[in-house]
Amino acid sequence: MKDIFVEVVFNLPINQTFSYRVPQELSRVQPGMRVLVPFGNQFLTGVVVMKRDRPGFPNPKDVVDVLDELPLITEKMMQLTRWVSEYYLSSWGQALFLALPRGIEEAVKEKVFLLKDLPDDTLTQRQRELFLVIAENPGNTKAYYRKKFGYSSFYNLLNILKKKGFVYFEQEYIEAQARELFRQFVHINEDYPQLKEKFPDFLKYLKRRPEIDAYMSERLGQDILKSKFLEETRMSPPTLAKMCRYGLCQQITKKVERRIHFEDVEEPKIVKLTDEQTAAIKAVEPNIEKEAFATFLIHGVTGSGKTQVYIEVLKKVLARGKTAIILIPEIALTPQTVRRFKKVVGDEIAIFHSKMSLGERLDYWHACYEGRIQCVVGPRSALFAPLDNLGLIVVDEEHEHTYKQTEINPHYNARDVAIYWARMNNAVVLLGSATPSLESYYNALNKKYALIEMKKRIDDVQMPAVEIIDMRRAKKVGQGELRLFSQLLIDKINERLSKKEQVILLQNRRGFSAFEQCSECGFIPICPNCDISLTYHAHGEKLQCHLCGYTIPAYQFCPNCGGRQIVYKGTGTQRIEKALLEVIPHARVLRMDRDTTRGKRSHETILQAFAEGRADILLGTQMIAKGLDFGRVTLVGVISADVGLSIPDFRAPERIFQLLTQVAGRAGRRQKVGEVMVQTYSYSHYAIQFARTHDYAGFFKEELNHRKNFRYPPFVRLIQILVLHKDFMETVNKTREIAHKLKAPLAKYAQVLGPAPGIIQRMNNLHRWVVTLKLNPQTDPTGKITKSILLQKLGSALEKKKKNQQILVDVDPITLN
Template structure:
């Protein structure tokens, strides 16, 4: 047998592997690729790979399955590269991704796109290079001046990006030039793929090993005796790195930036490196500060210890336990104690919080106890910081993570406990883009996969969680007293109709609220004012003709933001300067209508000029450290009155807050949503909980025009049980959750008639298949146009029992596919939202 024949026979005996790759595209399947033989030993489920998708796209995907079966309907392309030595996603996560895609009616690619931190995805940038067969100086082709500049530059450099060409030619649009050069076969376009994550590096200085002995060091000092600046560098190093006593410390060296003080010479340091007394080296360091790693104990009260025992007993029989603890009852200390126990048992822990606003205070408390064992994961972190936490969980550096809803996607492999704090919060629900998941509900599926336990905590549990506890599916533990000497606040309801009729109010402020704020300021106490609407004013209007500025892309009025002197749409981000005259009639008298947090801040500053006022809403907390700064200033007493949206209602704990004002409870009460009463009760109770901590009895002033609303009495009396009984009876009577499942359907189209036609046809098809009683709509939503797309909505109500949910979802997906075959409706988008509220 010849050498060539032997080589061919060897090739034939090698196994050919195929991998199914999850790609970040909204197509409902994985894609099969062939593994080159040289990469066969490297492929693992959960590793990232670079693949070609279509004719030109280069994508990062994740291996979801390995097998030896080639695809039947297409020839598999080869994977181009494997990016990881070890998986970045584990098999448990891939199972979770499949569940999320199935339950929330989206694709695996959409789940991966949300789950994987941006820093672990690859970016591809279009570049051009000279065609290998093109010879510029021998060509007979004619080129424009700009084409010639591009070609001559490419002769000197290997490639150019679109951005570099644009800058080179000083043109915004270069596509006609690129198109012409491609047509003449002078250049080719390719995609350069780049890894986004960059580890943080630190330059350090250390002695060359040759100088570590005492005799050698003495020799170095002798050589530097006439060079005081260089000698000062060596002395500085030895003061911080005592190599005489601990020579092993030299390996780590000293950070280079420590040599930059005014009495040390940078040029002298460079000379010492050049003469090989010192050497400079680079190390990868964490982006996060280091903390003491020693675990501290928390001292629980008798009430808390009893609650902890009840939780542990409940966990023996139930996988999920609901902790119903009133505001200020010390739920966080209880969580800490349970987390410590789980860590000592060798398990991982995930502590979910609904919003970043909560993480600032709680993280600082937890850091003192858990130190570097704890990671923090939320959207205000940079891409690189999020990747570091991801990799920290993979490596075992972080056994315990505090995070917002996206933390459920972290690569845990040994979860023992998941704590979902403020479990009732709507912030756990993702609305756009897909997957439209609820992190609280996904956490329970995660726990089931890991054989872990879930603790749901809230002062105002959601109807669903309380119902499951009442039915015995969840365990239920109650904390009914405030921690330490804390007392629940007193409530006063200010009747705004009476205040106005008797001319007692000052603008939008009741006399009760004004006098209470004055009293708090006199007592050197702090105040929180809650208004669940940001901006200066909901809208402006012309005093003459009633014209109201509207968004060009959405069916909403523009919100006035005085700080920036602009009108802004809170749905699409469109903004325009404040007009000086009415666009309809030309009148100059434009007035603001309603109160947002910005206007509230201004009015309070005018009413109480002696007070230091600060606002906390989406507009003032866009920057990374904004939350930290505002909360820190408030804690330190640098702010007297904090005005905010529901951010201020979250479990923040301030010792000196003794007054809370709830500014416009009616707007929440009368919002057209079956959850409006539930959310009003929750938000009002939560924000009221900020008043009166430790040994002070706080006060809450609620302003309303609906003084006879029964729910106000329930809020005042802290009557959650009474509220729950009334609300659950209403839900049962009108067939709403928890007695039914809801699937929301949204139809979008840039043409209003096509949006309506699609929705009507879709509604009719679904009614034929599921029955008329199960389908509500279609109808226009409150906001009927967003980002130039007209909206129509349907709601599907499904009984909890005797309905095959998977079958219903399959029918809905098939119906959408069926409808999209109709040529005139192809431009419509049909979006499903499972458990939409």
């Protein structure tokens, strides 16, 4: 028979495929399946992307094993991930692994257990041999059995044993244990009433325990969790075993699916749709009916009912047998969002977010893969859920920077990938925001997207009045370093609390204060790995770097001069909480930042407590500014609107305007009048003044002029090349070399800026320098030419990832490095 070959990619920064020969016994392999293959001196798991009749290069090695029974990646998802890799300049393997459940590649060992005691005639000789090897010592790892049995076709035979119900697997990962969850159940036979009559000793037992007979008779044919059965019947395990021997019931092993459950909380009661909501739905409807791709930007003020528009459109999509993806920017929004969509979808809804266990993610991924899910909700990773027949993608708060993956390759923006994915599926995209990104609104005005405006709140509730407090002149309250509040803000808080109303306070910085400083010599503790000061955390009395995690005990005296006059500069959420309780000691305060939300369900716990009225004030960072809906909140206070304005990033004013507008929208969302108090030392800044009047159009016009004058998006595309190296001069020299290599070939297509030091010049003990490319919209409007030259000049350097050296490329950066 003619040899078959496959092309395989790996989750590595290597921008090519690798050819392997397929042994005849593994010829069932298909694109989208995982395979175990030799790679250098090791064995790696890769994904097959192509099957062919000749190799891509001579003398290919053999595939060792096929790890899946069916392809995990569809042809359409292959195309999407290929586009992601080409657009964002990552390897195809790195993009492809976005579409796989995270636990798979993180497995370090996988244990095998028996479901049957003996082999039977359905097994071939080789399958029987493997079964007996496992039976000698069940519960060991796959690697253990492969060593005893041999490499040849091991995984293929093992998967057949699993499919036939002889074995099951438990996977163990470095971070957590993620595996199929099996539990013992008691199955009560349907002919129990007749069978019991055959056993006089059991009838005698039932005379003493008539409740057992009633329990069994009421549950004929049911499977009951063994632990629950024993608890409810108060039966001993030996008695249960005896009943099983009599055939009255059976003990069986079943796979259990893990689902996340959300408690009900107060939800907005929408009696009927507003005229604006009805108009928005009608605008979208024709594309749903024709199954035609379109992107709609819904620019709706906070409280205008954008979520209800999503829900009504979702109903229409589901009625046509389609599926949907709802993207949200923060984990904090998940509980509220899921509850509202679950009322429409029922249990056929899946959730994906980073606080889930690997096992939960695995179960939801399989539910999507098997076609049991209609709607997926979550942050950016939810976009790659394996849904068929996609009809709708919603990107809520589309302006949010958290849609951009910045930590690892590929550095994709989920909003932009969602639009491409919807086009591939002839689906509709709804981008929603009260403060759209300048790029999205610019695209809508230029007819690239369809623009839907929603300018009124539901029930004509008025937008909250915003007052800007100039902290240079305002009267302050508090003691010494803790004078963080204006008298006006404190008076307003007391007024609202006296009416049994609730307050949200925003400070976009966690920790107790920005840094410690010796007042005698000026010493400031600096992270030894990064060029930033250490943040003081009152809880645990520690200093911590928020970039690399470096932590030391807080100084009680200066390590430089020995002085004891340690003062705290800046204002973090912990410090504000302490100062607030000194000024308003009777207030019940909940703090919500990264330090208080490390637990798995901590977001939901805090938000539910606040929704139920168990706290008066919710104090937090930007995670409380978006999408949350609490009917009793009538006052929002911003402690320091200046945080972020001084960052040397062209998007800084846009972020401040968005943050202030979004947090202001949390106030007065029902019939009670809302109010917003903004404390600032930059009273006249245009971003703050436009936020005061809720004037997005005015801000857009002003900011667009700045972007045009200085040639920033949406007028040009950006690509940033970040060079990291442990040695300072090596970093500078490498960055100069890159800039020099690119200037001549890119002269016609892009402006090469740099080299220049990064905004943070050292992080994790690596120096950071950048080269920025501003693409010419006339000669290279899509960026394809520039990217091609980049790969040609830097391709090999991008594939080298060493501990002390790295080169990263960020296409369409959301923040400047």
